[in-house]
Amino acid sequence: MKLLLCLCLAFALTLAQDHHGQKDDHHGHHGDHHGGANLIDCCKGVEMDAATENEEGIPYFFKGQFLYKGFSGKAELSNESFAELDDHHHLGHVDAAFRMHFKDDPTHHNRIFFFLDNKVFAYYQHKLEEGYPKDISEVFPGIPDHLDAAVECPEPDCDEDSVIFFKEDEIYHFNIKDKKVHEKTFKNMPNCTVAFRFLDHYYCFHGHKFSKFDPKTGEVHGKYPKETRDYFVRCPKFSDDSDHLERERCSHVHLDAITSDDAGNIYAFRGHHFIREDPDKNMTVDTIENAFKELHSDVDAVFSYQDHLYMIKDDQIYVYRVGEPHTHLDGYPKPVKEELGIEGPIEAAFVCADHHIVHIIKDEHMYEVDMSVTPRVVKAQVPLSLLKKVDAAMCGPQGVTVVVGNHFYRFASPMIFVAGRMMPRQHRVSRELLGCDH
Ligand SMILES: *[C@@H]1O[C@H](CO)[C@@H](O)[C@H](O)[C@H]1NC(C)=O
Ligand SMILES: *[C@@H]1O[C@H](CO)[C@@H](O)[C@H](O)[C@H]1NC(C)=O
Numbered sequence: 001m002k003l004l005l006c007l008c009l010a011f012a013l014t015l016a017q018d019h020h021g022q023k024d025d026h027h028g029h030h031g032d033h034h035g036g037a038n039l040i041d042c043c044k045g046v047e048m049d050a051a052t053e054n055e056e057g058i059p060y061f062f063k064g065q066f067l068y069k070g071f072s073g074k075a076e077l078s079n080e081s082f083a084e085l086d087d088h089h090h091l092g093h094v095d096a097a098f099r100m101h102f103k104d105d106p107t108h109h110n111r112i113f114f115f116l117d118n119k120v121f122a123y124y125q126h127k128l129e130e131g132y133p134k135d136i137s138e139v140f141p142g143i144p145d146h147l148d149a150a151v152e153c154p155e156p157d158c159d160e161d162s163v164i165f166f167k168e169d170e171i172y173h174f175n176i177k178d179k180k181v182h183e184k185t186f187k188n189m190p191n192c193t194v195a196f197r198f199l200d201h202y203y204c205f206h207g208h209k210f211s212k213f214d215p216k217t218g219e220v221h222g223k224y225p226k227e228t229r230d231y232f233v234r235c236p237k238f239s240d241d242s243d244h245l246e247r248e249r250c251s252h253v254h255l256d257a258i259t260s261d262d263a264g265n266i267y268a269f270r271g272h273h274f275i276r277e278d279p280d281k282n283m284t285v286d287t288i289e290n291a292f293k294e295l296h297s298d299v300d301a302v303f304s305y306q307d308h309l310y311m312i313k314d315d316q317i318y319v320y321r322v323g324e325p326h327t328h329l330d331g332y333p334k335p336v337k338e339e340l341g342i343e344g345p346i347e348a349a350f351v352c353a354d355h356h357i358v359h360i361i362k363d364e365h366m367y368e369v370d371m372s373v374t375p376r377v378v379k380a381q382v383p384l385s386l387l388k389k390v391d392a393a394m395c396g397p398q399g400v401t402v403v404v405g406n407h408f409y410r411f412a413s414p415m416i417f418v419a420g421r422m423m424p425r426q427h428r429v430s431r432e433l434l435g436c437d438h
């Protein structure tokens with residue numbers, strides 16, 4: 001369940017693509033793959049140049065000559081996907097980008113526009129459109145060169161289908177239909193270096209911070225700016241003034257593990273922190289180091305069984321007796337193979353109340369191990385029918401909760417989870433599981 005340590009701008013997506021490959025990304029860093037070009041450590045706070053979604057809704061982030069696609073956080077050279085951006089070396093890097101997707105404009109629908117210096121490039125499925133690059137002033141009359149940021153704003157988010165351009169503290173609403181510019185003043189809005197529409201929200205990145213804004217008025221509601229790395233990047237440390245509980249509830253970064261203990265407390269683990277929700281729905285956050293010192297951080301799977309938390313990290317298992325404080329049992333950690341009869345690492349594990357069976361998810365299968373007999377051995381193995389990868393899972397009065405990326409699914413029983421034919425309704429982890437209020 002571990003993602004790589006520093007997923008550079010690791011956006012969690014609603015999309016299926018989001019679930020592929022992330023667990024394979026144990027490389028940790030992505031430098032040195034490209035002729036010695038040095039990549040930035042995203043956890044030190046990174047300033048992107050531009051961002052847009054592609055035609056399938058996968059976020060693309062640009063920094064210098066690099067492109068970060070979606071959630072994998074792996075950098076590649078942007079000219080590998082958009083070759084012609086390189087033919088005009090003097091133009092430099094991408095200043096701004098957006099995806100045109102307005103239903104009433106079939107000629108430009110689903111084009112991705114890039115702005116470099118005084119030129120605009122339009123791509124459709126990674127192919128440069130005929131006649132491009134063109135001068136910005138030709139395609140978007142009234143819009144200046146050397147932009148800072150751009151974002152699409154379809155109806156009804158904006159009064160009419162528009163593109164919002166940013167340059168220093170000037171903001172231009174470009175109306176797609178009449179090709180007229182309406183200059184607006186967005187009071188209190190920072191100078192955006194990146195503007196990005198994601199899951200129906202509008203984000204302005206400025207430095208290594210971001211604010212969510214109303215595209216009609218430029219108003220920023222709620223407590224912003226926030227640190228980009230706190231919400232979009234998996235980092236071992238956060239900024240000193242980070243609100244840990246708020247961040248852990250609302251982060252876009254995927255969970256590592258989740259479990260509920262016999263008393264009805266829920267524990268959700270991510271990186272170095274975990275949230276505990278007690279039966280009264282009171283939530284607290286703590287570091288793993290503080291409560292589970294031996295484990296330190298980055299757990300793969302956790303299940304609870306008879307007042308103990310079984311915590312799996314790589315091929316080792318740690319066992320804690322639940323209490324204040326939790327106590328680590330003597331003789332642990334042990335190899336997962338020795339304790340459970342199955343090789344670690346695993347993706348997720350859970351026990352349903354009062355049962356002795358631990359259900360282990362690994363390599364597209366669910367394995368069953370009976371905790372009441374020793375030595376413990378795998379007694380059943382069933383392929384997963386609906387989900388290929390699982391980040392975390394737990395079992396409770398509401399059945400089996402399975403977390404994949406930013407979403408979770410509920411199944412009435414472990415058997416329905418493995419053998420079901422219909423995907424159940426998708427829920428958002430942040431809002432519906434962790435109580436994030438925005
Ligand atoms: C992309 O850019 C790199 C570095 O500037 C260069 O070595 C490579 O040949 C380029 N690739 C393409 C497909 O243009
Ligand atoms: C925003 O841009 C304007 C114009 O360049 C500049 O005067 C102002 O200081 C900038 N504001 C911030 C917060 O950087």
Ligand SMILES: *[C@@H]1O[C@H](CO)[C@@H](O)[C@H](O)[C@H]1NC(C)=O
Pocket residue numbers: 282283284
């Ligand atoms: C929630 O738990 C914390 C820590 O145990 C406690 O300080 C706080 O008062 C509790 N809040 C509520 C609303 O019960």
